[in-house]
Amino acid sequence: MARPLAGLRVVDLTQVLSGPFCTMLLADLGADVIKVEPPDGDVARRWGPFVDGGEAEGSYGGYFASTNRNKRSVVLDLKAEEGRAALLDLLGTADVLVENFRVGVMERLGLAYEDLHARFPRLVYASIRGFGDPRTGESPYVDRPAFDIIAQAVGGLIGITGLDADTPVKVGPGVGDTFPAALSAVGILAAVRHAEATGEGQMVDVGMYDGVLALCERIVYQHAITGQSPRPQGNTHPLLCPYGLVRTADGFVAVAAPSDHHWRLLAEIMGAPELGSDARYATNAARLSRAAEVYRLVEGWSVTRTTAQVVEALAGRIPCGPVNSAADIAADPHVAARQMIVEVDHPGGTPVRVIGSAIKLTGTPAETFTRAPLLGEHTAEVMAAVTAAAGATRADEEEEQRRGTTDHHRDDVRPR
Template structure:
């Protein structure tokens, strides 16, 4: 296994998804991640089931398992002064702290960036909030669903108004949280590199709202350049035609024509090479302008043969195409199996890391932790004696 971040210690004060997604990636890359959780309760997502893994009091929600591989769990109540002192001491030994509390929410515990960086100037402190550390919305809570709405993503997702089922729709996975976790990880890696030159850490300010706007990519650029809001287009592409699902004789397939050379091959396969000589279809810009007619003609041709036959021919022609799989089909696909994207840790089936370096997977072998599984280990690392740990546990400062 590749461990490029071996020796880096991360103190994870985050919960739910954006922060844990970031710290899981850091753990996969070899960092030691200590996840601080509330005694007796833990990360909220431990209870976001069904589905569950395990039974009774030991059961844990699949949601939690998806984003907490590779971490150690220490149950410490930093709402108590002694618990806060323990977390502060851990921060002194850490390279990175990640938190996703409301702006200023950790200051009363002495766990804010100013306090922790004063004791450890090399500390990289990453804050994840809904709207950032400043601005008129800074005090608002941020949830992926809300950000998808206010950030414009839902306005371009779903079927157009007027069609059955038309209207704004959220994406089927919490993409804003996930993208924010990824952007935060990138910022942390950059800060670690910068620290090698300056000797000092930084305070990273990440906002779900900012990330949502950034990830609009070409759609935001389309709006800025044209002065018009992009419409909802369902499964079609705003800038490329044909680039959407088509119904073959037995089931739908996706055909994604990315350039005029691919279109010429598709036209030949459909039995209409003359399309390339038709001014309405000869270029992508023309096909976008005549989208309705182009899609109608391609759809008529695709409907004549079964999906498997089309997919074989499209692959041979170098035209991107594929089926519309259910998640179980995608996870069981021969390519997913070859790449070993599904793995089992301590009897728990998980999706593995997509990162590979020199052929080696960057993927932690440490399964998602039980609540407080590593509390004693973490306390021992701070020099807390066994009898002192027992007293702290009895008083509820640790679990």
């Protein structure tokens, strides 16, 4: 069954996480993603953990395996003229180019957006940088490098995460990379559709700072309306109550009962229906003003029960969920039913379990995943096809020129 992005070719110059996650999303949907790597490969190939506890020669760790599935690897040295020429030949067969270099790198390689756009007008050129590309708005921080933790910090995420205002905390997963990557994938598909309709490609630019700020959208209107900057406040919510974590006899459960209707239901389930109509807690505003009391009331009930018992009592009526570990998730029937953990082959011999696709399509589901490629595994295969395609194109152009000359000659001799 053809995948929805079958026929779309993406040349992927990215490394580490933000770019590879973006192109993984496209590859999962059927795009032909050609990962172009330098001779020593994407640095993430050397990041663990490693299958069977060791780093096999030419293999790669779990970090690389997770976000580079469904891709093909080509090795080109873009610092050499021959490598750049090969890349240009490859781009002649492509629809999309994605890179996450620092500002100025592509220009120094002679591969600036303007030059590529002039040569390949339909090409969609996507960049993911810490502070965006100057072409769409020059940040005063444009020359600064960035990683996930930097984006989380400057974009406001760390500033509202933590136990209290004095102890800000980094969010566990690399959302400073992955959320901008997801936004970039959306932008790429929008630009591809535009190119298909008009024949005109364009640049898609996502700054990691911008992406994290978009993720933290509520801090903007809170500050604009109240004049105050939201701060970390632990596992509760500044605008909704109760909406946070409560202790159980053996762990924690997330409970969300911010509407007055949900609060009355929760009070009933806790065996204290009178709390539902008590003026001190009857409205969200009232509960917010007494948030510490509200959470004490809820925990007075929840700590006498296990996590499973709390979830069983609330599920179906009150939004809730256990605070799962990775082991809990691996054993969760929801994850199995939704195919959110999949097994892929690995050069080390033992298959690796990686995250599945969260994008579910009824007509063209993502059912199979190929392992991440070895370094340069597909260089000969891809470049041979590119050379053949370039030869066929040149032959077509020569034939068109020949026919044009013949037709012109015939025009000259046609009787008037």
